[in-house]
Amino acid sequence: MQLAEVVTLGQYVPGNSFLHRMDPRVKLLISLFFLILLFFVQKISGYLFFLIGLFMLVKACGISMRYLLRGLRPILILILFTLVAQGLFSSEGNQIFSWGIITISDVGLWKAFFMSMRLTMLVFVTTLLTLVTSPIDLTDGMDRMFSFLSYLKFPIHEVAMMMTIALRFIPTLLDETDKIIKAQISRGAPLDRGCIFKRLKALVSVFIPLFVSAFRRADELAQAMESRCYKGGKGRTRMKEMRLSLLDLWGVLASLLVGVCTYFFNFLPFWYL
Amino acid sequence: MRIEAKNLTFIYGAGLPWEQKALDNVSLTVDDGEFLGLIGETGSGKSTLVQILNGLLRPTSGEVFLDGVNIFQDKVSLQKIRFQIGLIFQFPEQQLFAETVFDDVAFGPKNLGVPTREIPKRVEEALWKVGLNPIAFSRRSPFSLSGGEKRLVAIAGILAMKPRVLILDEVTAGLDPKGKKEVLARIQLLHQKERATIIMVTHDMDEVAALAERIVILKKGKVVLQGKPEEIFSQPELVEKQGLALPTLPKLFSALRQSGWNLPAAIFDLREASRLIKEELNHAAG
Amino acid sequence: MGANGSGKSTLARLMNALLVPSEGQVLVDDMDTRDPSSVWRIRQRVGLVFQNPDNQIVGTVVEEDIAFGLENLGFPSQEIKKRVNWALEKVRMLDYRNHPPHLLSGGQKQRVAIAGILAMKPRCIVLDEPTSLLDPRGRGEVRELLLELNREGITIVLITHLIEEAMLARRVLVLNQGMVALLGTPEEVLSQTEKLRAYHLEPPITVRLAQSLAASGVRLPRMVMPLEELKEALCVLKRKT
16 A cells, blocks of 8 residues: 555646646647747747746646656756756856866856756656646547557557556556565565665565566456457447547647747847847 | 564554554564464554564554564664564465575575575475475476465465464465365464464454464454453454454354353354254253 | 366356367357357356456546446447446445545455446356455455346356355356366255365355254254354244244
8 A cells, every 4th residue: 555655656636727627639739749849949038938838827727836846856867967067068158167177168058057948848848748637548648649550550559558557557566566575575585674786686586476476467357358348449439538628729729829939039139048 | 482562553654644543552462372363354454563563564653572572672683583473474475486496485594594504404394384295396386386385385485484473464365165274274283283373364253263262353453352262252242343243153152142042152163052052942842 | 166176267268258168069148159250249248257356457447447348349438428327336336436446445346347347238247256355345245246236137157165155046056177066056065065075165164053953853944054044943943842
């Protein structure tokens, strides 16, 4: 019970804001749109404009900025690295300060800030997407959006089904891992003490039972699925209907507007803006 | 080995929104060589209690003493002592991983630092104790065994560590009648031959009535009843008030008593039960 | 009924065309399980519930899982929703429709599995040891549900090694080493204590007690009775004397 509760999947926080209620396919497309657009923005002012827009959107939905910031945690190191690499070791433009191998230049500083901002914005977009869309909706959305791929011999339905089953079993497998770890610790396995090599070696006693169990589950699940007439994606219907609504139309229009405006910041004078 | 648990309280996720009190001021003593039955439904806290006793979990408050030593007082005590309590989890066959039965059973003793030349003897002894012939089974892969055999190998894996106390969590869960019989027989033998201290966690009342010398009933993290089987089942109203089932014979006798029969409460032997019922019927006739 | 390895699970899987016999035939409403074109209709008519509650749940939340079978059969969305609601109510899990499976108890998971089969409106449900991994409460929940469904006309084939469960049936089949060993009413089959023991099955205490009493001259109507019935029978005897 403990492990599975602490690990929340992706970063989904259930809610009823208009972002939550938008069609997942539209959300996916909009996210993709912004992810690509952000690469074409060349001015910090553009990013700042986008950030303000994002902030207002998030506030309007009643979502705390804290969640967005939490999404940065995994790549914090990358951002730091970018800041340091570009900021302290660049010799482009005019030099401001120099000492040994460290050279700080105006363009360098700008680039450091700029690239970090870009990374941050990209992460914010994906974080927001996973914040307001449940993993299963994301999977469903991708399944329905890309269903045409099955005509190109790409097994899109099977991939989506695999993802759904994986999502379903992650908490269950986590519980089992917890239990196996406890059982092996009770047999003296140095999983919670000792040097790193001993610990890694002891992990074998956790992985093997886990794998064996996972295969057994897969076999049993396949039988259960077949017994309930699973025969692949052909002819399959869905209980949940995904219908586009006015909300989605507004979302698309608003996104286009924001996107275009953000892009126009590229044409502002002053290179450093 | 005497176990004393004093005022154990355990809270999952303390301070967080989903915090849950699994154990509430639980105190328990197990004497050397005793066979204790620990009964409780899912959610009663029995798994938590058992994991605290073998040092896997630290209680939020309260202490556990093994032969007078507080096991949580420092890390050294914990390491030394925790393996004197052998905990066999529910469905223990899920922890089998080695290439051969021998290697799997040897895992525990090896981790304990038992000298290599002694390991084969330990493994052999442990396998015999669970009724598996080492010659037939040592070289086999654990994954090629039947469900019941796997379970016995898992139990042997703990026995090879020579714990002074054995805690069995639902040891017959999921076994067919034959498997159940075998496992329970082995456990009874262990208790009788070696005076092993055994704590058996179960919800099968008939199992407990047959084997346990003392019973502790947990409900919602608290000890609600404690005592010898005869004592507890002679107060069936108390047991049923807790929402628990009585073992079959006491249950029948309790129902008959409610209809006016003159029968004892503590009854566990079939022949005796039959005799008493026949007597009652004879009385009514003549 | 039967010990492990007696062939009970194989028989279950032969009933819904998951397995096909090497010799002989399995006919479901005159449809041969060997015929690939009838397989899906057979599986709709004969549902199969497995032993492990976890490993038959596909959906990430309860109502999704119940819809799985109907989605596979291509039912329209509205019909699926109606049936899912109905099935949820039947198994009394309406309040749990949006729960993820890992937060459910074993008994609840099995009820969800049964609901998933019910939604397909089968004529028969085969269950392979559905309660053996459950605690007493879970077992009680599942048994009650099965009795109710049977009263409403659904054929139930229950595979078990618990004689208390077999007592609920109208007929009992005992398998031993892949062959039919005993077949008849619970009274006929479950009173044969010696034979059952030979097949590695354990007669319940109530049956053994009844037989012991009968041996000492107590005239009971039947040997195979659940506890309440045995008590009633004894009280009736006492009043008579």
